[in-house]
Amino acid sequence: MESTLTKWLLGIWTALVIVFLFVPIAIIVIYAFNPSNIQSWPIPGLSLQWFPAAWHNREIRQALWLSIKAALLATTISVVLGTAAAFAVHRFRFFGRDAVSFIVVLPIALPGVLTGIALNSFFGFWHVGLSYWTIVIGHATFCIVIVYNNVIARLRRISGSLREASMDLGADAFSTFRRITLPMLSTALISGGLLAFALSLDEVIVTTFTAGAQNTLPLWIFGAIRLGQRLPEVNVVVTVVMLATLVPVILAYRLMNRAPADTGK
Amino acid sequence: MRRSTAALDFNPAQRFLRAASSVLWRRPRLAATALLAPPMLWFVLIYLAALGILFLSAFWTVDDFTGEIVHRWTLVNFETLATSETYRAIAGRTLGIAALVTLTDIVLAFPCAYFMARIAGPRLRATLFVVMLLPIWLSYIARVYAWRLILAHDGVLNWTLHALGLPAADIGYTNTAMWLVFSYIWLPFMITPIYAAIERVPGSLFEASADLGAKGLRTFTKVTLPLVVPGIIAGSIFTFSLTMGDYITPILIGGPGSSFIGNVVYSNVGIANDIPFAAAFATIPAVVMVLYLAAARRLGAFEMM
Numbered sequence: 001m002e003s004t005l006t007k008w009l010l011g012i013w014t015a016l017v018i019v020f021l022f023v024p025i026a027i028i029v030i031y032a033f034n035p036s037n038i039q040s041w042p043i044p045g046l047s048l049q050w051f052p053a054a055w056h057n058r059e060i061r062q063a064l065w066l067s068i069k070a071a072l073l074a075t076t077i078s079v080v081l082g083t084a085a086a087f088a089v090h091r092f093r094f095f096g097r098d099a100v101s102f103i104v105v106l107p108i109a110l111p112g113v114l115t116g117i118a119l120n121s122f123f124g125f126w127h128v129g130l131s132y133w134t135i136v137i138g139h140a141t142f143c144i145v146i147v148y149n150n151v152i153a154r155l156r157r158i159s160g161s162l163r164e165a166s167m168d169l170g171a172d173a174f175s176t177f178r179r180i181t182l183p184m185l186s187t188a189l190i191s192g193g194l195l196a197f198a199l200s201l202d203e204v205i206v207t208t209f210t211a212g213a214q215n216t217l218p219l220w221i222f223g224a225i226r227l228g229q230r231l232p233e234v235n236v237v238v239t240v241v242m243l244a245t246l247v248p249v250i251l252a253y254r255l256m257n258r259a260p261a262d263t264g265k
Numbered sequence: 266m267r268r269s270t271a272a273l274d275f276n277p278a279q280r281f282l283r284a285a286s287s288v289l290w291r292r293p294r295l296a297a298t299a300l301l302a303p304p305m306l307w308f309v310l311i312y313l314a315a316l317g318i319l320f321l322s323a324f325w326t327v328d329d330f331t332g333e334i335v336h337r338w339t340l341v342n343f344e345t346l347a348t349s350e351t352y353r354a355i356a357g358r359t360l361g362i363a364a365l366v367t368l369t370d371i372v373l374a375f376p377c378a379y380f381m382a383r384i385a386g387p388r389l390r391a392t393l394f395v396v397m398l399l400p401i402w403l404s405y406i407a408r409v410y411a412w413r414l415i416l417a418h419d420g421v422l423n424w425t426l427h428a429l430g431l432p433a434a435d436i437g438y439t440n441t442a443m444w445l446v447f448s449y450i451w452l453p454f455m456i457t458p459i460y461a462a463i464e465r466v467p468g469s470l471f472e473a474s475a476d477l478g479a480k481g482l483r484t485f486t487k488v489t490l491p492l493v494v495p496g497i498i499a500g501s502i503f504t505f506s507l508t509m510g511d512y513i514t515p516i517l518i519g520g521p522g523s524s525f526i527g528n529v530v531y532s533n534v535g536i537a538n539d540i541p542f543a544a545a546f547a548t549i550p551a552v553v554m555v556l557y558l559a560a561a562r563r564l565g566a567f568e569m570m
Contacts, residue, residue, distance in 0.1 A: 002384065002481060010380040014393065017377050021400050021452065024411035027421055031414060040419040081304040088300040092293055100301065101567075102558075103308050109502055109558060111510020111550045113527040114319075115312075121322050121540050122315035124334075141312050144304065173286035198402045204513060205527075209534060218406050225410050225517060238407035249402040253395045 025242065032239035037232045054236040063220040070132060070216065071200035074139035078196045079189060081140070082147025090155040107142040115142065116209030123210070130212030138210035139203060143196035150192030150256065151185065158184050191252035198245050198252075217241065320551075323544040332538055342545035352529070356549055359526045362444055363508035367501045369448040370455040374500065378459035379489075394460075401453045409517050412446045413437070416518070438520035446518045447508045454507065455500035458569040462496025463489070498566035502557065509550045526550055 002010075031039065035047030054060055082104075089100055107115050119138050123130060158181070166176040204218040211219060221238060224230045289296040323342055326335050346352050381393050400408065415421045416437035423433045436442050466489065474484040512527030519525075526546055533543035561567065 006481060007380075007384050010376050010384060013376040014380045017373055017452070018393075018396060020373075020449065021397065024408055024415060024449070025400065025403060027414060028407055028411045039414055039417065041414070041417075041421045041424045081307055084300045085304040088297050088304075092297040092300075094294075094297055100305065102562075103313070104304070105567075107312060109506055110554050111506050111527070111547075113510040113512060113530050114316075114547050114551055114554075117530055117534055117540070117543055117547055118312075118315040118319040120534055121319050121544060122311070124540065125318050125322075137311060141307070144307070172283045173289060174282045195402065202402070202404050202406075204406055205510065208531070218404070221404075221406050221410070222513065222517075225406070225413070234410070238404055238410065242403045242407055245402055245404065246399070249399060250395065253398075257391070 028235065028242070029239050031235040034232060034235065039231055039235075050232040050236045051240075054233040054240075057230075057233060059215065059220060060217075060233065060237060063215040063217045066132065066135075066214060067201050067217040070135045070139055071197050073136045074143050074200045075193050075197045077136070077140040078143035078147045079193045082144040082192065082196075083151050083185075083189065085144070086148050086151035086155060090152055101148075104145050104148050108145055112142075112205035113209075116206040119206065120209035130210060130214075132214070134210040134212070135207060135214070135216065138206045139200040142203070142206065143200055146196045146199060147189070147192035150188045150195070154185055154188035187255040191255040194248040194252035194255075198249050201241070201245065316551075319544045320548065322541050323548055325541040327539045327541055334541060342542045345542070346545060352546070355524050355529060356526060356546075358440070358523070359509055359550070360553070362440065362447065362525075363505045365444055366447040366451065366508045367455075367504045369444070370452050370500070370504045371459075371497055373448070373452055374455035374459055375493075375497075378456050378463055378496075381456075382460050382463035397456050398453050405450065406513065408450060409446060409514050412442070412449065413517055416442055416445075438518065438523070440519065440523055443514055443519045443523055446514050447504075447511070450514070451504040451507050454503035455497075458499035458566075459493060459496040461569045462493040462499075466492045495565040496569040498561045498564050499569040502554075502561055502566065505557065506550075506554050509553065 030043065032050065033046045033048065034043040035045045035049065036043065085100060085104055088094075089097055116138070119134070119141075120130075123134055128134065162180055162184075163176055166180045167173070171179065202218060204216075204222055207216050207219060208222075215223070217237070221234055224234050289299065322334065324338050324340065326337070326339055326341055327333070328335050346356075377393075377397065381390050381397075385393060413420075417423075418433075418435065418437065420437070423435075426433055436445070470488055470492075471484060474488045479487065509525075510527055512525055512531045515523050515525045515528050526549060530543040530547050533539045533546070
C-alpha cells in the first residue's frame with residue numbers, strides 16, 4: 001500500500017495540476033476588469049466599463065444569438081438520436097453492435113479539422129449553401145456521442161427488474177417506457193443535453209467549415225483575437241461566456257451521478 | 266379516483282400505441298431497427314458520406330482558371346505532398362508535437378488520476394472529478410487566449426519571472442509555446458480515462474501484491490501500470506487527435522514557422538479554395554488516427570472512454 005509520503009506527494013502533485021488548470025482561467029477573468037485597452041500585466045486598476053461596451057456591440061449580440069439558436073437545435077437532435085442509439089445498443093444484441101458505438105465516437109475521435117472539411121466538401125458537393133442549418137448539422141454530429149455516453153451509462157445502472165415488474169402488472173411497453181424507464185433516465189438525458197449544449201456553444205473548429213460568412217460567438221472571438229481588435233471586449237465576452245457555462249456544466253455533473261432510485265419518483 | 270391503465274382505454278391513440286408496443290415487444294428485431302434507423306441514417310447519410318466524398322476529392326483537382334473542382338482521378342495532390350520539403354516539415358511538426366503533448370499529459374495526469382482513484386475519499390474524489398473536468402467545457406478559445414496574455418512579452422509570465430529576479434522568457438509564438446498550451450488544453454481528456462482504468466483495478470490485487478512481498482514501486486510497475494495501459498491509450502486518442510487536428514492554437518500561439526496540417530487545410534478551404542489538396546493533406550491525420558483507433562480497440566482502450 002502507498003506510504004504516507006507517497007500519498008502526500010501525489011496530493012501535492014494533484015493540487016499543482018489544479019492550479020495549472022485554473023490560473024489561466026483566473027487571469028482571463030481578471031483581464032475582463034482591465035480599465036486600459038492595453039493588454040499588459042499587471043492591469044492598472046479595476047473597471048466595469050467594458051461590460052456595457054460589449055453588450056452594446058451588435059456583432060457580439062448577433063453572434064451570441066446564432067450560437068444559442070444553433071446549440072438549442074443541435075442539442076435537441078443529439079438528445080433524440082443519441083438516446084435512440086443508446087437504447088438500441090443497450091437492449092438488443094445484433095450484428096454490427098460494436099460498429100454502432102464505434103461510429104458514434106468517430107466524430108470526436110477523428111481530428112476536428114477532418115470532420116469540418118469533410119462536411120464542407122459534402123455540402124459543396126451537393127451545392128448546399130452554408131447556413132444556420134449546416135452549422136446545426138455539424139454540431140449535432142459530434143454532440144450525439146455526449147448524449148449517447150450519458151444515456152448508455154445510466155441504462156447500464158438501471159436494473160431490468162423494475163421494467164419487468166411493470167410489464168407483469170399489465171403495462172404495455174409504451175406505458176412502461178413512459179412511467180418507469182423515462183423518469184429513471186430523465187437526469188441522464190438532461191445532463192447529456194446540458195453538456196451537448198455547452199459543447200456546441202463553444203465549438204470553433206468544425207464551425208469554421210460549416211458557418212460560411214456567419215459568425216457564431218467563438219468564431220467572432222477567434223476573428224477579433226487574430227486581428228488584435230476589440231480585445232477589451234473579447235476579455236469581457238470570454239469571461240461572461242465561461243461563467244455562464246459553469247452553471248449548466250456543474251448542474252450536469254450533479255445530475256449525472258444521481259442514483260436512479262432518487263429520481264424514480 | 267383511480268384510473269385504469271389497462272383494458273379500459275378506448276382512446277384510439279392509446280389503443281394504437283398499445284397495439285404497436287405489443288408488436289414491437291414481440292418482434293425485437295423490428296424495435297431495434299426502429300431505434301437504430303434514425304441515428305444510423307444520420308451518420309451514414311451525412312457523416313460517413315461526407316468522409317467518403319472527402320477522400321474521393323483528394324484524388325480530384327481544381328481548375329486553375331475557373332476555380333471549379335474537376336472530377337477526374339489524379340494523384341497530383343499526393344505527388345505535391347510527397348515531393349515538398351515544406352509540407353513534410355509541417356506533417357512532421359504536427360505529429361511530433363502531438364506525440365510530445367500526449368507524453369506530457371500522461372506524466373501530468375497519471376499521479377492525479379491515481380490520487381483520485383486510490384487515495385481520495387468519496388467526497389473529495391467527486392469534487393476533484395468535477396474540478397479537473399470543468400475546463401473541458403469552459404471555452405476552448407478563451408483558454409488558448411489566456412495563454413497569449415500569459416506568454417506575451419509584458420505578460421504574466423515575464424512579470425512573475427522578473428519579480429523572482431529571473432531573466433525574461435520569450436517563448437510566446439514558438440513551438441515551445443504550442444507544446445505548453447496544447448498540453449494544458451487537453452490535459453483533462455487524459456485524466457478521466459486513466460482514472461477509470463485505475464478505479465477498475467480491484468483493491469485485492471494491490472493487497473495480493475503486497476502480501477507476496479512486493480514493495481510500492483514493484484507493485485506499481487508489475488501490477489498497476491500494465492492494467493492501466495488501456496486507460497492511457499484511451500486518453501492518448503484524444504490528446505493526440507485533438508492536437509493533430511487543431512489550427513487555432515498554431516494561429517494564436519505559434520509563430521510564423523509553426524504551421525500544422527490543420528492550418529494548411531484551413532487556408533486551402535477558406536482562402537485558396539483548393540479542397541482537393543486540403544483533402545489530400547487531411548488524409549495523413551485520418552490514416553494515422555484510423556490505425557491508432559484500430560490498435561487502441563485491440564488493447565481494450567474503448568472500455569475506458
